[in-house]
Amino acid sequence: MPRQFFVGGNFKMNPISRGQKATIISTLNSADLDSATEVVIAPPSLYLIPLRDIVRKEIQVSAQNCYFKDSGAFTGEISPAQLVDAKIPYVILGHSERRSLFHETSEFVAQKTKAALSSTLKVILCVGETLQEREAGQTASVVEKQLQAVVDVLQESDWSGIVIAYEPVWAIGTGKVATSAQAQEAHADIRKFLAQAVSSATAENTRIIYGGSVTAANCKELSTQLDVDGFLVGGASLKPEFVDIINAKRQ
Template sequence: MASRKFFVGGNWKMNGDRESIGSLVQVLNNGEFNPTETEVVVAPPMLYVGLVQQSLRPEIAVSVQTCHAAAKGAFTGEISPQMALDVGAQWAIIGHSERRNVFGESDALIAQKVKFALESGLKVMFCIGELLEQREAGLTSEVVIRQMEEVRNAISLAAWQNVVVAYEPVWAIGTGKTATPEQAQEVHHQLREWMAAQLSAELASVTRIIYGGSVNANNCRDLAKQEDIDGFLVGGASLKPDFITIINAQS
């Protein structure tokens, strides 16, 4: 994993207000971590992205939680990659299970969003993952590879350099259940093998595949020890001071 810089993303989801977000930014600004070893990105609610970007230490980048596959237009409630860039965001989370399963976004739409965000200049945390019934039916590999294939068909090989793949088993998000380090490693290894076969061996070796799903300060170090786990996309725990512990999971 020497060529893959550890990556920790914090997805704040629809949480926070000016006061609590200000306190969280202060924790991040005061927290100790080595930015040469770990890349850190946080994703506030869109209303607070500009505020966070202006007040957060420069070693931590800011992301939006989703964006539409168009620069402007009659898309009430949506934001464009251009708007995200305009307020200082460098990243977008696309394909999160809540966008897929709560808001009904299809694999095809998510691939279009990934493509347009990358073309617009954002980097992308591309989320994939299976439902509990799909895991219990032995369909994990089939599901995550299908989700990967949609993006493979939409973007160029060169564009993958600006993609971080986030494997998030849906049954482990916000439930307190976490895939064991061995379960997560197995899927990450399968994804890397698929990338080597379908994209290139070089891309497979340098693309970061991070894990998400009830990651916390207690389990992060064991997960980080796995060969193909290159970091985390953290939900609830990214709203707590323990997030600094997770950022330092590899150290």
């Protein structure tokens, strides 16, 4: 079975006024979207439920982060159980901004991934290397180390709930984009690693999406690569061109 194309929109902590929220959702609700593509949007947690209630049912809503405990004295955190109770199906974990700015280790990301999956959330698991690591030829080893921490705490069956987002750190919000060949190489390496570390079936079935300055101008070429199963979009997800990215696979 071919892997279903997946496009996620990560709104990050960008401000969304009532008017902007209405415009973004109105654009998505009225757009002619490729029904073969799974679409998920990830607004700041303040807007999760309001957007869930007004966006068209074909578009799912994701949290941008969660903790690994279901409850307790963890001020400022949001739990997997709370997201499930709010009927939020997805969560983004391991984003490079969480790793670099908030010092989340791969082991901590793995712990959160296990907790999210155990609560029946689906996970968009982010991995990727810095520019220094890429220039040193360490892309594959860095990404494999990030993934190995997750492999170590999961069962093979858990991987059906994971979408891997390969996001080279040097391409996030910089305007620099991995070439289609670079993206394909990294995605193929991830698939090869999954085959060795988990199983060939997991490698074949797991969707691996690309993130890093994806726009309407570059999404078509990226989408033609064999192992690129979609995108995790940042800034462009707040613009009308997000519709074009969602429709990247449409002929």
